[in-house]
Every structure is written in C-alpha cells, then in structure tokens.
Amino acid sequence: MKKAFVKSYGCQMNAYDAGRMADVLGAEGYAATDMVEEADVVILNTCHIREKAADKVYSELGRLRVLKATRRESGQDTRIVVAGCVAQAEGAEILARAPAVDVVVGPQSYHNLPALLAASHTKRVVDTAFPIEDKFDHLPARRTSAVASFLTVQEGCDKFCAFCVVPYTRGAEVSRSVAAIRAEAEALARGGTREITLIGQNVNAYHGLGQDGTQAALPALMRELATIPGLLRLRYTTSHPNDMDGDLIRAHADIPALMPFLHLPVQSGSDRVLNAMNRKHDADTYRRLIARVREARPDIALSSDFIVGFPGETDQDFADTMRLVAEIGFASAYTFKYSPRPGTPAAEREDAVAEAAKSERLAALQALLDAQRHAYNAGFVGSVVDVLVEKAGREPGQVVGKTPHLLTVQIDAPATVIGTLVPVRIVRAGTNTLFGEIAHDAAVAA
Ligand code: SAH
Ligand code: SF4
Ligand code: F3S
Numbered sequence: 001m002k003k004a005f006v007k008s009y010g011c012q013m014n015a016y017d018a019g020r021m022a023d024v025l026g027a028e029g030y031a032a033t034d035m036v037e038e039a040d041v042v043i044l045n046t047c048h049i050r051e052k053a054a055d056k057v058y059s060e061l062g063r064l065r066v067l068k069a070t071r072r073e074s075g076q077d078t079r080i081v082v083a084g085c086v087a088q089a090e091g092a093e094i095l096a097r098a099p100a101v102d103v104v105v106g107p108q109s110y111h112n113l114p115a116l117l118a119a120s121h122t123k124r125v126v127d128t129a130f131p132i133e134d135k136f137d138h139l140p141a142r143r144t145s146a147v148a149s150f151l152t153v154q155e156g157c158d159k160f161c162a163f164c165v166v167p168y169t170r171g172a173e174v175s176r177s178v179a180a181i182r183a184e185a186e187a188l189a190r191g192g193t194r195e196i197t198l199i200g201q202n203v204n205a206y207h208g209l210g211q212d213g214t215q216a217a218l219p220a221l222m223r224e225l226a227t228i229p230g231l232l233r234l235r236y237t238t239s240h241p242n243d244m245d246g247d248l249i250r251a252h253a254d255i256p257a258l259m260p261f262l263h264l265p266v267q268s269g270s271d272r273v274l275n276a277m278n279r280k281h282d283a284d285t286y287r288r289l290i291a292r293v294r295e296a297r298p299d300i301a302l303s304s305d306f307i308v309g310f311p312g313e314t315d316q317d318f319a320d321t322m323r324l325v326a327e328i329g330f331a332s333a334y335t336f337k338y339s340p341r342p343g344t345p346a347a348e349r350e351d352a353v354a355e356a357a358k359s360e361r362l363a364a365l366q367a368l369l370d371a372q373r374h375a376y377n378a379g380f381v382g383s384v385v386d387v388l389v390e391k392a393g394r395e396p397g398q399v400v401g402k403t404p405h406l407l408t409v410q411i412d413a414p415a416t417v418i419g420t421l422v423p424v425r426i427v428r429a430g431t432n433t434l435f436g437e438i439a440h441d442a443a444v445a446a
Contacts, residue, residue, distance in 0.1 A: 004030040005039035009056065010047025012199045012237065013170075014084055016150045017107060018045045020139055021083065024113050027140040037067065041079045041117065046086035048165050050339035057086050058097060065100035079103065079117055083110055085169035089343075091126045104128065107155075107170055111138035130171045136180060145191025147390040147419050148233075148402065153181050153208065153221065154200030159240060161267075162278045162346040163310065163338060166201050175200075175208035178216050178224055185225050192419055195233035195259075195388055195402075196225065204239040204248055219251040226257040232421060233388060235406070237263045238305075241281050244289050252297040260297050261331075261406045264289070265305035269324030270317035273310050277346070283324055290328055301331035301376070301405035308365060309338040309358030311349035318361050325368055331376045331405060333369045337362050370431075377407060377429040384439045385409075387424040389417045409434045 004025040008018035021043055022032050033039055044060055047053040061080070068078040081103040082094050088106035095101060102120040105113060106128035119125050156170045185196055200206060203218065210216030211224070222234050234257045241264055251258055264286075268274050271282045293300055306321065325333075337358045340347040380403070387409050389401035399413050401422075410433055411417075411424055423442035428435040 002030045002040045003033040003038055004041040004043065005033050005036045006043040006045060007036075007060075008045040008084075009053055010045075010049060010085065011201075012150050012197070013107075013152060013155065013201065014045050014047060016152045016199060017084070017110065018043070019142070019144070019150075021045065021110050021113060023140050023143050024111060026143050028114050036064075037071075040077065041081060042067075043081040043083055046082060046084035048085035048089045048169050048341070050336065051341070052339070054086050054090075057082065057094075061094075061098040061100060065098070068100050079120060081105060081113070081117070083107070085165065088128050088169040089165060091128045095124055095126065106130075108135055111135040134174075134176075136176055141187060142184065142191075145188045145193040147193060147388065148195040148197070149188050149193045150197050150199050151181065151184055151188070152176070152200065153198045153218075154203050154206045157201045158205075159202065159280075160278060162276060163307065163341065163344055165341045165344060168343055170201060173202060173205055175206050177209040178211050178221055179209070181208070181221065182211075182224060182228070185231065186228055189228050189230040194231065194419060194421075195235070196231060197235040197237060198222070198225075199237055201238065202240050202243060203236045204243040204245075217245075217247060219247045219255070222251060222255055222258055226255055232257065233404075234258050235261060239264050241266065241279075241286055241289055244293070246292075249289075249292050249296050252293060252300060259404045259406070260300045261303070261404070262293060262300055263303040263305075264293075266324065267305060267307050268310065268313070268317065269321035270313070271320075273313055273317045273320075276312060277307075277310060283320065287324070287327070299405070301407075302328065303332045303406075304330055304334075306333060306335045306365060307338050308335065308361040309353035311338070311346055311353065312351045313338075313353050313361075318364075322365065322368060325365065325372070329376075330369060330372050331407075332373055335362055335365050335369065374429075374431065377431075377434060380407065380426045380434060381429050382426065384423050384425050384442045385436075386421050386444045387411065387436070388421050389413070389419065391418060403434070407434050408432065409436050411436050411438065413438050 006018045008014050046057045071078045079102045083105045087104045091104045103116045104126040109127040154175045156173045157167045158173045206218040207215045269283045385403045387401040389399045393400045421444045423439040424436040425439040426436045
C-alpha cells in the first residue's frame with residue numbers, strides 16, 4: 001500500500017484541510033503515515049501569516065530534498081507537495097527555490113490532488129487558482145471522527161486588515177450550506193464525534209444557504225446542529241468583533257450545547273492603532289461587546305489575539321493595550337510581534353517599531369496575560385466540572401479531556417471513559433493543564 005505523510009502548520013483551518021487532503025489520498029488507496037521516511041507522498045500544508053511560519057517551509061524542503069534523493073537511490077519515488085497559504089502566495093517562487101517540489105497546490109484546489117500527482121510525473125505542476133467549483137463538493141467522505149473535531153463552515157476573508165495575508169491566500173468569504181454542514185456533522189457524530197468546533201477565518205460572518213432556502217447565520221446553523229443525536233458540544237472560532245451581533249450573543253445564553261468560550265481577537269487596545277490596522281472598530285466598542293457577552297453568559301471564558309509593534313505603535317498605544325487587557329481579564333490569549341508581510345498595506349509603512357521595543361512589549365503583555373491565565377485556571381481548583389474525555393493521557397491510567405471553558409484536564413481514569421462526559425473534581429492547576437479525578441458523587445450537568 002502506498003503511504004502519505006501530511007504535516008500542517010498554522011491555523012485550525014489548515015489542520016482541517018490537512019485531514020481532508022489525507023481523505024482525498026485515502027480514497028486513492030494511500031494509507032496515512034506519521035513517518036516521513038516511508039512516505040510515497042509528502043505534503044507540507046503551509047502557513048504564510050508571519051515571516052517565521054513561511055520561512056520554516058524552505059528549511060523543511062531542504063531536508064525533504066535529501067530524503068527524496070536517499071529514497072531514489074533505493075528505487076523509491078517520493079512526490080513532494082507544498083499546499084496551504086505559502087503555496088498560494090509564492091507558488092512560482094517555491095518551484096524556483098526548491099527543486100525537489102513536484103506539486104504546488106493552493107487551499108481552494110486540493111480536491112485536485114490525485115490529478116496533480118499524476119501530472120507531476122511528466123512536469124512540475126502548480127494549481128493556485130480560486131476555482132469556481134466548490135472543493136467541498138468534490139471531497140470524499142471524512143475517514144476519521146475524533147471525539148472533538150473541526151468542521152470548516154466558512155472560508156476566506158473580505159476584511160483586509162492592513163497587516164494580514166489571509167484575504168490574499170484564502171480569497172473572498174464563502175459559506176457552505178447548512179445542508180452540507182449538517183451532513184458532515186451527522187457523519188462525524190455517527191463515527192463517535194461528541195464535540196464540533198465550527199471554523200472559519202471569520203466564522204461569525206457565516207451566512208450559508210439555509211434548509212428553507214433563505215440565508216442562515218451562525219446562530220441558526222448552531223441551532224440546527226444542536227439537534228444531531230450524539231453531538232453534545234458546539235464551539236466556533238475565529239470571530240471578528242464587527243460580526244458579533246445580538247443574535248450571536250443571545251445564542252450564548254440560549255443554546256445549551258454552545259460552550260462558554262469565546263475567542264474574539266482585538267489585536268490592540270489603542271484606537272489609533274486599531275484604525276491604522278483597518279479593524280473598523282475602536283477599543284470601547286470591543287469593551288461594550290464583551291460586557292454584552294458577559295451579560296448573556298456570565299461565566300464565559302474569553303480569549304483574544306494581540307499584535308505588538310504594529311508600525312507607528314507608541315509607548316502610549318501599547319499602554320492602552322495593557323489597560324484593555326487589565327480591564328477585561330482573559331482566560332487565554334495569543335500574542336504576536338508584528339511581522340511585515342509582502343503585499344499587505346502595512347508592510348509599505350516606514351515607521352516600523354524597533355525590534356527591541358517589540359520584544360519588550362511582547363514580554364510585558366505575555367506576563368500580564370500569563371498571570372490572568374494562572375488566576376483563571378486556579379479558580380477551578382476544588383470545583384467539579386464536566387469533562388469531555390478525548391484520548392489517553394501522558395501516563396498509563398490517565399486520560400485527557402476538555403472542560404466547557406476549553407481547559408485541558410488530565411484525569412486518573414480508565415480508557416473506557418474516552419468519548420464520554422464525566423464529572424471531574426479539579427485537584428490542581430498547572431500552567432497549561434488542570435489535574436483532576438472523577439467525582440463519583442456528582443453527575444454531569446448536561
Ligand atoms: N480572522 C482572525 C485572525 C486570523 S490570523 C481575525 O480577524 O481576528 C490569526 C492572528 O494572527 C491574528 O488575529 C493576528 O493576531 C495574527 N497576525 C495576522 N497577521 C499578522 C502579522 N502580519 N504579524 C503578526 N501577527 C499577525
Ligand atoms: Fe486577517 Fe483581518 Fe481577515 Fe482576520 S479579519 S483574517 S486578521 S484580514
Ligand atoms: Fe496561516 Fe493560512 Fe491559516 S496563512 S493562519 S494557514 S489561513
């Protein structure tokens with residue numbers, strides 16, 4: 001049997017795509033492998049969001065070139081495929097810089113992989129078109145149903161934040177139909193999935209064709225999915241503040257299956273910087289949104305993304321970000337140093353922030369957010385929470401799962417509880433993980 005190795009970088013959309021590429025190759029008779037040395041097809045599913053992410057691809061391709069040559073000496077062929085957002089952004093450059101690459105395929109074209117692989121035996125091929133047809137209509141059924149699975153419902157972005165490559169690498173916003181999403185979710189649930197995270201670059205801009213022929217927004221989609229037997233939990237990510245409408249906020253109060261966690265990137269707490277970033281909202285709008293969300297769902301765990309060192313960011317601007325974080329209080333967050341990306345408006349600016357200032361600001365912001373995360377995690381010690389058990393843990397006799405607030409818990413419990421919701425008493429909180437034991441005297445709340 002032929003074997004395929006897929007390595008994915010970047011966001012959850014890429015992780016989803018990597019799984020679907022494995023499905024496409026699976027339908028062609030390839031078995032998935034996690035040992036790159038034995039793979040007949042190697043796919044790097046790349047990310048272009050920051051310079052570091054994009055650079056990784058070329059160092060990885062250097063190693064693959066050696067591997068390909070070694071395998072050739074023993075008479076084995078290796079097809080090397082670059083997929084994802086670097087493929088979309090730098091297709092021709094990849095072929096020029098990396099002679100070992102056989103196929104370059106963008107995020108909207110990977111349903112064509114079998115044909116591209118076949119064609120690559122006579123010449124190197126690039127497919128980075130944004131095809132009119134919908135790749136989802138051409139993908140085979142999903143082969144695996146993890147206890148917690150991702151499901152892409154929306155792709156692309158029309159927002160054009162000044163720093164961001166996504167509108168260029170993923171194309172315009174497109175939503176899948178409720179029927180298609182429901183069919184995929186039902187199949188996942190039949191296979192054992194108990195939690196689905198609906199994903200999209202701007203998932204709360206979702207507006208797909210509804211079952212009744214009109215457009216459905218995210219709350220309607222979630223209400224529909226919540227009726228699927230076996231599906232216990234729903235989540236969605238990533239959202240944009242400007243698409244966080246009253247209906248979606250109410251959904252956090254009304255849909256029991258929707259978990260109390262919201263990732264809502266704000267990027268900066270300075271109005272001046274938000275404006276320069278083309279985010280199209282100010283810091284107070286974000287504060288008011290959070291207040292409304294907390295009113296609808298008081299225990300909601302909040303998460304965000306921050307960029308420090310955007311061109312022109314002053315100490316005062318950064319102080320505004322620190323103030324916003326101190327006021328709101330986040331359960332978790334991602335922090336990034338601004339990275340200029342070719343083709344984006346911000347990359348043209350001449351008022352770059354010095355690297356030393358970026359590092360200092362990143363460290364200060366991370367320290368504040370880490371302290372918030374510690375305090376948040378510690379707040380659960382002694383309480384009993386519902387945990388959806390996903391898989392075996394680090395040690396034998398341990399399993400791992402997630403709380404409603406998306407915290408990871410290591411539990412001393414047998415593997416038989418995998419795939420079920422169990423009440424867990426939290427006994428200890430680490431930096432990234434909680435530790436607990438099954439609370440035999442308690443029942444799950446759901
Ligand atoms: N669609 C989401 C985010 C997608 S990218 C949103 O609108 O919020 C994920 C995160 O990467 C962004 O939220 C941002 O914080 C970060 N990011 C994007 N471009 C970046 C860049 N050029 N430099 C540093 N961080 C960046
Ligand atoms: Fe990028 Fe902005 Fe679109 Fe998010 S909303 S993907 S940050 S352009
Ligand atoms: Fe990266 Fe593309 Fe996702 S640039 S963050 S893999 S949309």
